[in-house]
Amino acid sequence: MASNAHHDVVVVGNGVVGSSIAFELSRRGARVARIGEPNRKYAASTASGAMLGCFGEVTTALLATEHGRAKLAVDYEARGLWAGWAELLADVAADERALVTSRGTLVMLNSTGSKAVDTGNFQAIESTLRTYDEPYERVDPQDDAWLAPNDLHRSLLGLYIPGERSVDSALLLTKLDAALRNTSGTIVDGRARVLVTQGDRVTGVALDDGTVVGGYTVIVAAGATSLDLLATFEDVARRVPPMVSGYGVSVVVETPDGRVPDSVLRTPNRSFACGLHCVPRADGSLYIGATNIISPDPGSTRC
Structure with a gap:
């Protein structure tokens, strides 16, 4: 079993969320490894229509709760940041193709x-x-x-x-890969099997092939499979909304x-x-x- 413990952050998940987190941390100077299977069959990011909006998603149910209205406010703020972030991503990825x-x-x-x-x-x-x-x-x-x-x-x-x-989701993922590499981040092709612990700390991620990718911090952004990785941490899992x-x-x-x-x-x-x-x-x-x-x-x- 190999071990690689020199990363500051290990991100589990190579969809848009995990890839964006990995890129942002890497460009800010952290030593980042991102874990994810290439060409995942049920990947939401590659199959999505990638509509870049928030108002078109509004429903009566969303507006009926404080949490729903808070989500809308965050979506609106995020949409306003998109153009500048996309320009930054294009520059770091050295890819000027329009998203x-x-x-x-x-x-x-x-x-x-x-x-x-x-x-x-x-x-x-x-x-x-x-x-x-x-x-x-x-x-x-x-x-x-x-x-x-x-x-x-x-x-x-x-x-x-x-x-x-709307954006081209496939091109967005391509740019995120390139940007992570160009900021000295590491892309690990593999499926995360379990979080590795030492005492009460998570110190890495074990893959299906037995490889351990170590890091001082582990971020789980693996969509619906995130709770599987967190299942052994009952106190944490209880505080995470069901996915x-x-x-x-x-x-x-x-x-x-x-x-x-x-x-x-x-x-x-x-x-x-x-x-x-x-x-x-x-x-x-x-x-x-x-x-x-x-x-x-x-x-x-x-x-």
Whole structure:
């Protein structure tokens, strides 16, 4: 069993969250190792539509609680930091390719759906846009030249939000890898099996192959599998909110005429879901996603 204990920080997780944490700590001078399996089958970051917004995700349930409203406030602040952070990432990664792939978001109220959920969440989005004084306009989706809906299921009302955009998730992960390497960070390809302890301290992470990656601090950012790693620390695990895997259906397509919409097209959220959504990609393809179900065990559900 090999041991490598010279890292200041070991980050478990190579999705957008884990990779961003590893990059930020590395660029600030910490000696960082990031652990994660390459090409993970159920990785959320690579499969996501990567809509870069917060208002389009607003629901009546979110606004109904103090914690939900606090989350919205954090999302709004984070969105405002995005442009500067993306510029920094491009500079450190030495990759100037544009991450943003759309010019705004059109939230559409479908003619099929429930009043309580679809209309309620649409109205919640608009009221929140007004509260935050966010630029938007009411539009008729039928004026969009790209849309050609079935006559019985056309959207009759839309909100165009120019500040809600999308990013190329695959390119974002590529840049985060390059930026970590360029700041002398270490990328460890492997699956974390268990946290290694010495007394009451976590001193490293053991991989499936028996390798131990040691560090003075360990950060667990492994999505729904995070609690598995923390299971032996009952006091810590009790204070971590339950996390479950979410499964959706998505495809990346090329349109017959090569045209894609300029903006993200989406419906309001439903239960555990980000609505129907079409997201243009930088390579001219179109990401289409819908539905979301949850499972306590990653990989146990088939859509």
